Amino acid sequence: MSWSEKSLDELGFVSRGRSRNRPRDAAHLYGGPYPFVQTGDVKHSGLYLTEYSQTYSEEGLAQSKLWPVGTLCITIAANIADTSILGIEACFPDSVIGFIPTQGKADARFIKYLFDAVLKLRYRQYTQGAAQDNLSQGKLLALKFLVPDDVKEQKRIADFIASYDELIENNRRRIQLQEESARLLYQEWFVHLRFPGHELVKITDGVPEGWEKKPIKQIATLNYGKALKAEVRVPGPFPVYGSSGEVGSHEKALVKGPGIVVGRKGNVGSIFWVNTDFYPIYFISSEESSLFLYHALKNVQFINTDVAVPGLNRNMAYSREILIPNHKNYQRFLSEAQPIQKQINNLQDYNNKLAQARDLLLPKLMSGELTV
Template sequence: MSWQNCTLGDVVKLQRGHDLPERLRVDGPIPIVSSSGITGRHNVAKAEPPGVVTGRYGTIGEVFFLEEPYWPLNTALYVVDFKGNNPRFAAYLLRNTLKNYQSEKAAVPGVDRNVLHLLKVRAPDRQLQERIVSVLSAYDDLIENNRRRIALLEEVGRMLYREWFVRFRFPGHEHVKIIDGLPEGWERRPFGQIAVLNYGKALKEENRLEGTFPVYGSSGVVGSHQVALVEGPTIVIGRKGNVGSIYWAPTNFWPIDTVYFISKGQADFWLYLALPSAGFQNTDAGVPGLNREFAYSRELICPTPRLRQLFNEAVEPMFVQRTTLENYNSKLAQARDLLLPRLMNGEITV
């Protein structure tokens, strides 16, 4: 089994993704993949599996592997020819190659596929590729399994929320009168009377020191830092970019300036699950964003304080388990990322 010095273009051929404005998207089963991963769904695929996608603009260095038909967006590059190599190995090689990659075009942050094709890499024969994949994919398969469990816990929480606060089948509902369409004691209140939206603070990628605290952007966790700005658990809301996105932040973290955050004392599980019904949306025509005054004007249906407390107690075990799984995934990813460069340079033999 041997390693060969070659270029990235000898291993894979990359192509720019395809434009798909939101107004042209039709909800369906096909994942839309951008530089930050799956960011939507469509009813038509542009590429067949196996798929390997990486960022062209925006999030640089992340690599996503897909086993279903997909649509790669124009902010991404995707592999159109694996040239006889193991597709998952190609994904790991690309991730290892792009780690800490710096574009020569400082004025226009991004990557040029033609430049990437010329990057010097080392690649083993197909048999060794498959052995390397068997080691690294064991970590990724565990991570994906945990992600599915996290998604299931999230859905169970949302189902319980809908049962109590949309269908009004909460404990003791049989004995509560409905007045003006709401259970007695409930009220409609503008979001601005429930919580304050605080602005995140800029933290450029080059200024981040990799650490234990997650950094949140409008697409979720976008990195880590050695310092936290906000105490968790609390809620993060997309302000620019992925407008109106909502995330539960279980630990202390740093919110960058593309998001709002709610202070810990005002956030709970009920509010996190209620916020999607607020209808947050882009309100700035020139620069897509969520206007704070508009967000404050959106109404939420608020139950009695006692029922809100009961709900928080009911779903807390789900959120605790979710946080445990997220922490486990973080450790798995760290272990995989420590192994990755050592396997890719032949330092560890398999």
């Protein structure tokens, strides 16, 4: 099977997205029915992108473009060369480039896997050293890479790798269902106060007898971790966390798990449970973490205090109150939540193993060293 060097525009249509305004500058462009995909949405999606955090109105669509299902999204700012294929029609800004493969020349999944295996590192090396590590469309098209001349071979390779991603995605959906069941359990007991035996308990000003409200400052310490840039990470067994969640891995952990990660910049007040040792920027230690506190914090309304760069004010966070149940209901909740979390942990471990196996095969398949 022959392989040839090609640039991206030799395999399909390539163009930047369009977005002339940011949400805070033109609110009328947002909040409508049209999905507006941003770099973070691409980064946190799998093979196919179906979830998004922002939408356009009719006015927003008029100054943008609706890209078709099957478009490969490639980020060129913030996080360089992350990719995902649109599973929905969507708009995206000029920090994302769209690639639509020409029929008979390229398979979008193969090109996405090529980025994951080879091109992401090349493009990131290509952009390092600038004031901002942005990847222009010109730079994207300047580099060539090897692809099978026969698109059927591209599809065979993509089908093989996609089988791993389909298992990972199926497990991810199961994880979401488990997380939702734990969330609903917490809400039922500690927000709606329909805990076991609630009919027999006197409730005054929203506080059941024997329970109390406490500020976070009396419950846990918000600790500073350490930022770990992508270029200095050595991939390993320990997850690296930022405000948006897991952003990579490293050979060493900074703190012992399990623990709770708290979003401090950008994604303010986002809360993540980490079951293993980990490397965070802002966290609650293993000694003070519990599944009850994790779910309680997810129900706290944290406030952005920095207009230019949304940030979590530590003193304000400490002042937020949490309803603490009596010991009996606290233990009851843990007895319900812990088996759910165990299932989540097992599915996450399985997904990690699937991803490791896929990533070992990926470069060999994408170079032609292995055939399927």
